[in-house]
Amino acid sequence: MFKTQSLLPLAILATLLTFGSCKKDDHNHSEGEVITTLKLTFKEKTTGVAQTFSFADKDGVGGANPTQDAIVLPDGANYELTLQVLDESGAAAKDITPEVIAEGEAHQFFFTNSAVGALVNVKYEDKDAKGNPIGQRNTVSTIRAGKGKFRVSLRHEPNKSAAGVKDGQMTNAGGETDIEADFDISVI
Amino acid sequence: MRQEPFKLSIKVALGFLYAFLTFFSVNAQHCKHHFEGEVQDAEGSPIAFAGLYIPDLQIGIQADSSGFFHYHHICKQNYVVLVSAVGYKQGRFEVRIPYEAPLVYRLELDSANLLEEVEVRYSKRFLMSASSELLRGYEIDKKSGQSLAEMISGLSGVSSLKTGANIQKPVIHGLHSNRVLILNNGIRHESQQWGSEHAPEIDPTFAQKLTVLKGAMAMRYGSDAIGGVVLVEPAPMPLSKHLSGFVNVGAASNGGMHTATLQMQKHSGKVNGLAWRAHGSFRRSGNLHTPDYLLGNTGTREYNAAFALRKTFKKAALDVFYSIFSTQIGILSAAHIGNLTDLYEAIQRSQPLDTASFSYKIHNPKQDVQHHLLKLRYEKTMPVGNLEVVYAFQYNKRQEYDKHKPRGSRGNRPAVDYDLFTNLAEFVFLPKLKSKAWTVQTGLQAWLQYNFYTGGQPIVPDFVQHNSAVFASTRYEKNDWALELGLRGDLRYAKTFQSRRDSSFSNEFLYQNPAFNASLTRHLGTWGQIAASYTSAWRPPSMNELFSDGVHHGSAAYEKGDINLKPERAHNFSLDYTFQGKYFSFHSSFFYNKITDFIYLKPQFPAILTIRGAFPAFAHTQTSVFMRGVDAEATVPYREWKYKVQASYLRVTDKNSQYLVGIMPNRLTHGLAYEAEREGKKICLVQVEIRQTWVAAQRDVPPNSDYSPPPKAFMLWEAELGCFFWLKNQEFKLALSVQNALNMRYRDYMNRLRYYADETGRNVSLRLKIPF
Numbered sequence: 001m002f003k004t005q006s007l008l009p010l011a012i013l014a015t016l017l018t019f020g021s022c023k024k025d026d027h028n029h030s031e032g033e034v035i036t037t038l039k040l041t042f043k044e045k046t047t048g049v050a051q052t053f054s055f056a057d058k059d060g061v062g063g064a065n066p067t068q069d070a071i072v073l074p075d076g077a078n079y080e081l082t083l084q085v086l087d088e089s090g091a092a093a094k095d096i097t098p099e100v101i102a103e104g105e106a107h108q109f110f111f112t113n114s115a116v117g118a119l120v121n122v123k124y125e126d127k128d129a130k131g132n133p134i135g136q137r138n139t140v141s142t143i144r145a146g147k148g149k150f151r152v153s154l155r156h157e158p159n160k161s162a163a164g165v166k167d168g169q170m171t172n173a174g175g176e177t178d179i180e181a182d183f184d185i186s187v188i
Numbered sequence: 189m190r191q192e193p194f195k196l197s198i199k200v201a202l203g204f205l206y207a208f209l210t211f212f213s214v215n216a217q218h219c220k221h222h223f224e225g226e227v228q229d230a231e232g233s234p235i236a237f238a239g240l241y242i243p244d245l246q247i248g249i250q251a252d253s254s255g256f257f258h259y260h261h262i263c264k265q266n267y268v269v270l271v272s273a274v275g276y277k278q279g280r281f282e283v284r285i286p287y288e289a290p291l292v293y294r295l296e297l298d299s300a301n302l303l304e305e306v307e308v309r310y311s312k313r314f315l316m317s318a319s320s321e322l323l324r325g326y327e328i329d330k331k332s333g334q335s336l337a338e339m340i341s342g343l344s345g346v347s348s349l350k351t352g353a354n355i356q357k358p359v360i361h362g363l364h365s366n367r368v369l370i371l372n373n374g375i376r377h378e379s380q381q382w383g384s385e386h387a388p389e390i391d392p393t394f395a396q397k398l399t400v401l402k403g404a405m406a407m408r409y410g411s412d413a414i415g416g417v418v419l420v421e422p423a424p425m426p427l428s429k430h431l432s433g434f435v436n437v438g439a440a441s442n443g444g445m446h447t448a449t450l451q452m453q454k455h456s457g458k459v460n461g462l463a464w465r466a467h468g469s470f471r472r473s474g475n476l477h478t479p480d481y482l483l484g485n486t487g488t489r490e491y492n493a494a495f496a497l498r499k500t501f502k503k504a505a506l507d508v509f510y511s512i513f514s515t516q517i518g519i520l521s522a523a524h525i526g527n528l529t530d531l532y533e534a535i536q537r538s539q540p541l542d543t544a545s546f547s548y549k550i551h552n553p554k555q556d557v558q559h560h561l562l563k564l565r566y567e568k569t570m571p572v573g574n575l576e577v578v579y580a581f582q583y584n585k586r587q588e589y590d591k592h593k594p595r596g597s598r599g600n601r602p603a604v605d606y607d608l609f610t611n612l613a614e615f616v617f618l619p620k621l622k623s624k625a626w627t628v629q630t631g632l633q634a635w636l637q638y639n640f641y642t643g644g645q646p647i648v649p650d651f652v653q654h655n656s657a658v659f660a661s662t663r664y665e666k667n668d669w670a671l672e673l674g675l676r677g678d679l680r681y682a683k684t685f686q687s688r689r690d691s692s693f694s695n696e697f698l699y700q701n702p703a704f705n706a707s708l709t710r711h712l713g714t715w716g717q718i719a720a721s722y723t724s725a726w727r728p729p730s731m732n733e734l735f736s737d738g739v740h741h742g743s744a745a746y747e748k749g750d751i752n753l754k755p756e757r758a759h760n761f762s763l764d765y766t767f768q769g770k771y772f773s774f775h776s777s778f779f780y781n782k783i784t785d786f787i788y789l790k791p792q793f794p795a796i797l798t799i800r801g802a803f804p805a806f807a808h809t810q811t812s813v814f815m816r817g818v819d820a821e822a823t824v825p826y827r828e829w830k831y832k833v834q835a836s837y838l839r840v841t842d843k844n845s846q847y848l849v850g851i852m853p854n855r856l857t858h859g860l861a862y863e864a865e866r867e868g869k870k871i872c873l874v875q876v877e878i879r880q881t882w883v884a885a886q887r888d889v890p891p892n893s894d895y896s897p898p899p900k901a902f903m904l905w906e907a908e909l910g911c912f913f914w915l916k917n918q919e920f921k922l923a924l925s926v927q928n929a930l931n932m933r934y935r936d937y938m939n940r941l942r943y944y945a946d947e948t949g950r951n952v953s954l955r956l957k958i959p960f
Contacts, residue, residue, distance in 0.1 A: 026776065030394055036799060038797070038799060055799060056796075056799075057798055057799045059740075060798075061737070061738050061739055061746060061796065061798045061803075062737050062738070062746065062748065062796065065797060066799065068799055153529075156591070156592050157591065157592075159541065162541075171533075172541075173791070174522075174533075174541040176524055176525055176530065176591055176592065177527045177529060177530050177800055177801060178592070178800065179799055179800060180527055180529060180799075180800055180801030181799060181801075
């Protein structure tokens with residue numbers, strides 16, 4: 001009962017479906033840069049001996065649990081603490097630290113938790129373009145023996161002019177957390 | 189020569205009529221309403237001396253020699269009008285008095301030649317028993333500038349799931365996202381539906397009618413919509429050869445929102461002619477404010493355009509429709525957080541840290557979304573029945589920008605970028621049956637979908653998905669009884685393409701299941717009707733439920749998919765009762781929905797540790813849930829006054845009698861409306877309405893499932909003032925409204941940004957529509 005006229009739309013339809021279904025073969029995606037690793041290097045100021053502790057989650061969120069070093073520092077010493085932020089998700093590790101420093105006004109590291117002020121003191125030693133701290137280079141002095149937690153946070157777009165933020169207090173900083181890693185620390 | 193099945197169409201231009209809501213009858217002798225129109229045949233020629241008859245009033249009149257007719261002094265009510273003319277089949281149409289003016293109402297009388305109204309008419313006929321809610325004409329105009337979900341969220345049983353004020357998704361009886369289907373101009377709207385922050389990409393200003401079907405009654409549209417269906421329908425194409433259309437402009441105080449819409453349409457005026465319609469709309473808004481502070485980065489910008497063509501042939505018609513929706517939405521910057529510590533800090537604060545100054549600028553984080561729809565529809569009338577063939581192509585592009593541009597990239601690039609292509613084809617056949625008591629609709633449907641993403645960790649992988657379906661519905665009417673039966677079978681195949689560093693792999697899924705519905709309706713004469721229905725429908729797991737593996741900004745939760753999820757199945761029972769009395773009308777809808785293997789996010793222990801800190805973990809899991817509730821509405825008219833009260837109650841538990849998260853709180857709305865009417869063109873029609881909405885606190889939540897307890901109950905006032913007036917024979921429709929009139933400070937459980945900031949404060953808006 002169908003006339004040729006009514007077949008026309010079917011033909012149009014078939015053509016469109018064929019065109020619409022052209023396939024992309026490339027399903028590879030670069031995941032972009034992700035922060036997987038935080039490295040803390042404590043360099044004893046008088047002896048120049050350096051120790052490195054890291055928090056790493058190379059496969060990103062989920063999957064295997066992150067690996068975490070325990071920090072052990074002798075009492076009554078001064079250290080230069082430098083922080084390194086890496087992307088180790090790919091075959092070759094990428095250092096993201098220069099990017100953090102370049103965008104210094106939009107980043108700040110904070111050091112908090114039970115060990116800070118009790119076992120160690122931390123002082124910022126670097127400045128962004130506006131003269132505010134970034135916290136990538138710091139001085140750490142061990143003040144008393146004991147065990148505690150040492151938390152390193154990296155905030156993106158904190159309000160550096162808010163009360164206490166320049167002195168390392170995170171309460172009023174706001175912004176978005178890029179890194180938050182808790183280390184076990186022993187001062188011996 | 190064989191006599192052609194006669195085509196008769198009546199074109200009713202309901203002039204000078206005042207519209208808003210249905211009032212039920214007052215004393216017949218004193219009613220001031222009238223309506224007029226024209227009876228035409230399919231070729232557009234007037235049918236002289238056609239007879240019209242309203243059985244309810246027992247008033248018959250005759251059209252004049254030009255086909256014009258005029259009914260005087262009739263009351264506000266719904267009427268059925270019968271139309272007859274020598275040599276033509278008798279036809280009938282429904283008219284609601286008072287009606288919107290000027291509205292071109294068209295109906296083709298011979299079912300063999302139903303071209304325009306096939307879909308509308310059959311969807312009506314097939315879903316008479318379904319619980320549905322409707323918004324049309326001026327009710328939509330009054331809300332121009334609002335999103336689709338916002339417009340319908342006041343309807344009974346309907347609410348919206350919000351991510352801030354600018355992103356809203358419709359929620360029907362507590363279900364949303366993949367469980368609610370939106371039909372835009374008859375086409376399944378296909379977009380990145382998986383996120384609560386993905387609003388439907390539809391311009392509601394193009395719609396003349398918004399219908400919400402509660403429950404999965406509509407076998408034609410897909411069984412996966414176990415929550416319900418939202419139908420977005422434009423006005424029928426024009427029949428007049430004069431250029432017509434409208435301009436609608438609006439402004440609002442909160443956010444400095446301004447909006448403009450222009451629509452133009454015309455028919456060639458010839459037999460088997462060509463009709464066209466062009467539509468464009470624009471909306472822009474800056475930072476919104478709560479009663480106490482401004483919300484940083486909450487501006488939006490939206491541009492929409494649509495073009496429709498309709499060519500009629502002797503016994504066929506072809507429709508071509510294209511629309512583009514394009515929006516840019518700022519996300520409250522305070523809500524973009526890195527980890528749980530940030531979230532708890534935000535909850536501790538009474539207001540966001542970075543409260544901004546007013547600006548129309550949109551910064552990161554933001555969404556940039558475009559949606560294209562191309563639709564071709566061909567209808568043919570044959571001696572054996574009507575055939576409808578539809579093809580639609582949709583392209584959805586979604587770009588989400590994080591606060592932090594992707595590391596290692598230059599310039600502002602999106603963190604995630606999705607492209608979704610959907611091809612849909614549909615064949616629907618309506619056989620012409622000898623028995624008038626039976627109506628049958630049957631069809632085939634297929635769609636093919638491709639999803640591609642670029643950028644960081646995907647929530648949904650690349651995939652190709654194919655769905656084929658066959659469906660049939662039938663309706664049998666005898667005396668005051670109507671029985672509807674529907675059956676649908678779906679076959680869905682999906683293949684994913686994932687890559688992680690150097691390896692790439694695929695998963696394949698195949699789902700096939702039937703869906704079924706049955707309903708029985710008893711008409712109680714002029715008093716109303718009672719209907720009982722049962723639907724069994726299913727939904728396969730969506731891609732995000734299968735594959736999620738990551739932390740989404742704003743939610744501060746790690747979500748894990750499960751590729752072994754089974755489809756969920758809903759068994760929905762509902763009972764609807766409508767009473768229409770002279771001094772009182774009432775509608776209630778009871779429902780009981782049992783969903784087996786319901787897919788939801790279940791909290792997991794311990795929390796997951798990442799370099800950004802610890803996150804609570806959730807896994808997509810299945811259980812059986814029981815949803816029961818009632819929607820009720822009562823109206824009491826008294827002269828020019830009308831009091832209306834509406835309530836929605838919903839209770840959801842799983843098989844262990846545990847509550848679920850994110851279920852809409854119970855709600856009560858009541859309001860008083862006054863309509864002062866004047867005959868003639870000179871004086872403005874004044875409509876005033878005051879409404880109060882009370883939303884309960886959601887107490888039915890599982891313990892320790894949320895970061896902070898659900899917000900307190902709140903009460904909002906809103907008011908509206910409508911006025912139609914004429915200046916030099918030009919009609920103007922003005923609407924002034926105020927939402928959150930008392931500038932209440934509150935937070936809404938259904939808003940995902942409730943942790944961060946209050947809801948928006950008072951908003952005064954003014955809209956002007958100029959039809960031409």
